[in-house]
Amino acid sequence: MSTTTLDSSFRIKNLELRNRTVMAPMCQYSVHEKDGTPTDWHYVHYVSRAVGGVGLIIVEMTNVEPAGRITDGCLGLWADEQIPAFRRIVDAAHGHGAKIGIQIAHAGRKATDDPSPVAPSAIPFDDRSKTPRELTTDEVKAMVLKFGEATRRAVEAGFDTIELHGAHGYLIHQFHSPRSNTRDDEYGRDLTLFGREVIAEVKHNMPEDMPLLFRISALEYTEGGYGIETGIELCRAYLEAGVDLLHISTGGEGVPSAERRPKVEPAFQLHAAQAVKEALGVPVIAVGMLDDPAVASEALASGKADLIAVARGLLRDPYWALHAIAASGGNYKTAVPKPYERGF
Secondary structure, rough: OOOOOOOOOOEEEEEOOOEEEEEEOOOOOOOOOOOOOOOOHHHHHHHHHHOOOOOOOEEEEEOHHHHHOOOOEEEEOOOOOOOOHHHHHHHHHHHOEEEEEEEOOOHHHHOOOOOOOEEOOOOOOOOOOOEEEEEEEEHHHHHHHHHHHHHHHHHHHOOOOEEEEEEEOOOOHHHOOOOOOOOOOOOOHOHHHHHHHHHHHHHOOOOOOEEEEEEEOOOOOOOOOOHHHHHHHHHHHHHHOOOEEEEEEOOOOOOOOOOOOOOOOOOOOOHHHHHHHHHHHOOOEEEOOOOHHHHHHHHOOOOOOOOOOOOOOOOOOHHHHHHHHHHHOOOOOHHHHHHHHHHH
16 A cells, blocks of 8 residues: 555656645636637636645646637637736646646547537547548648647746646547547558657647646547557557656547446546556556545555546535545645635
């Protein structure tokens, strides 16, 4: 058993966290006027979780071009004019002791509001979705550069780390999944090439001592989807390309089959995080119904994960991190803001 607890600090490269809690990225669909820029809603949403003791906040899926958003209400970092609104959030989160990262992404064929979504291949997500337009080889290469430019802006805004979204059926996942990538060019012959090129371009726009996170679906639930063995090899390829920390999720690429559909229960994805960690010997973030403090604590104590990401639990309770650390017998007092001390 490990001695790691929810209140244990964590360090990777120059990123040092006050505890092991992570706010998983969750789309708010709350941008006004379709401009991709954070609003006061985003400011309050993220900064309140910093006040609530979270170690690492990961800002929701933020897209590299307007056509890459899930909806017109989603965030973007395709223009320098968007930087100040993000910097305002970052500075406030830092002021309350949290570190803050941002998830850079493109929705690909899951861009529901775009009239003509793009993808590796002209295959719709399901029978209710638009058929996407297949990106040309030159467009794929240009897309890689867009990820780099979004990263440059994120670094300029002051974020502590970058996370690439390679999970849940979005563009990077679409490229490395055989179900959604049937191309006959270099990006079809090597399913990890797009992801690896994005990693290289993103790293080029990051400080050398800033860690790069990568969220990945370590297995798929669709008929014919890849299993954990393939997921581990995908992780290996991305680690060799420069990823420092893996954020392990599952599914999201197509409709789950009856045989492969998971039983959604506390820690239902933890086995995938454990499998990747044990196979590759790298730190992992676990996610998936881990908001019960006892379940989260066991995941750390058993060595199955290094960090605990919580999503819906932090929507319900902005102070989940403080409450969970307290419930598990940890030292929560160092993260309680002084004006709130008498409440604890």
